[in-house]
Amino acid sequence: xxxxxxxxxxxxxxxxxxxxxxxxxxxxxxxxxxxxxxxxxxxxxxxxxxxxxxxxxxxxxxxxxxxxxxxxxxxxxxxxxxxxxxxxxxxxxxxxxxxxxxxxxxxxxxxxxxxxxxxxxxxxxxxxxxxxxxxxxxxxxxxxxxxxxxxxxxxxxxxxxxxxxxxxxxxxxxxxxxxxxxxxxxxxxxxxxxxxxxxxxxxxxxxxxxxxxxxxxxxxxxxxxx
Numbered sequence: 001x002x003x004x005x006x007x008x009x010x011x012x013x014x015x016x017x018x019x020x021x022x023x024x025x026x027x028x029x030x031x032x033x034x035x036x037x038x039x040x041x042x043x044x045x046x047x048x049x050x051x052x053x054x055x056x057x058x059x060x061x062x063x064x065x066x067x068x069x070x071x072x073x074x075x076x077x078x079x080x081x082x083x084x085x086x087x088x089x090x091x092x093x094x095x096x097x098x099x100x101x102x103x104x105x106x107x108x109x110x111x112x113x114x115x116x117x118x119x120x121x122x123x124x125x126x127x128x129x130x131x132x133x134x135x136x137x138x139x140x141x142x143x144x145x146x147x148x149x150x151x152x153x154x155x156x157x158x159x160x161x162x163x164x165x166x167x168x169x170x171x172x173x174x175x176x177x178x179x180x181x182x183x184x185x186x187x188x189x190x191x192x193x194x195x196x197x198x199x200x201x202x203x204x205x206x207x208x209x210x211x212x213x214x215x216x217x218x219x220x221x222x223x224x225x226x
Contacts, residue, residue, distance in 0.1 A: 001033035015132040018124035036105040042098040049087035051109045058105035064096045073188040087112040102180035155190040156200045175219040
C-alpha cells in the first residue's frame with residue numbers, strides 16, 4: 001500500500017490531528033498494511049500487546065471468554081476505528097480477543113513502541129491519546145451501567161436503536177439495518193440468552209415495531225421503538 005494512501009486513511013482519525021506533516025509521514029511509513037481473512041483472530045487473550053490497529057474495511061469483534069467458555073462480545077468495531085490501543089495505557093498482554101467477522105478485514109498495524117516514541121516527542125499527541133482513551137473508558141462505563149440498570153428487553157431494544165443509528169439507512173419513518181449477526185451474537189453483546197433475544201424480537205415483530213430476517217432488521221419507527 002502506497003504511503004500517500006496510508007496518510008489519506010490515517011488523516012481521518014481525530015487522535016492523529018496532533019501530528020505534524022513530517023510525523024504523519026513517519027507514522028505512515030511505519031504502519032504495516034494487513035488483510036485478515038474472515039473469522040480469523042487478529043489477536044487472542046494473553047498475547048503480548050505490542051501492536052495497535054487502525055481498521056480500514058470490514059468489521060471486527062472484540063470480546064472475551066467466560067471461565068465456562070462462553071463468548072462475551074464487548075464491541076463490534078466498524079471501519080475508521082482504533083483497537084488494540086490499551087497498551088498505550090499500560091496493558092502488557094491482551095485482556096480480550098479481536099476477530100474478523102463475516103468479511104475480509106483490512107487494517108494498518110503500528111508497533112506500540114514506535115507510537116510511544118512519537119508520543120515522547122509530541123506533547124499534543126499525548127493529550128490527544130488521553131482524550132481518546134477517556135472516551136473509550138466512558139463507552140465501557142455506559143455499557144456496564146446498561147447491564148446493571150436495564151433489563152434484558154431494554155438492552156436488546158437499546159442495541160437495535162444504537163445499531164440503527166450507526167449502520168441504518170432511513171427510508172421515511174423506517175430504518176433498514178443490514179447485518180450478519182446471529183441471534184447468539186446479539187445475546188453475547190447484550191448480556192442475555194439467545195432464547196431471550198428470539199422472544200423479544202418476535203414480540204417486537206408481533207407489535208409491528210420491527211420486521212427481521214437472517215440478514216437485516218427493518219425498524220418501522222425508531223422513535224416508537226426507543
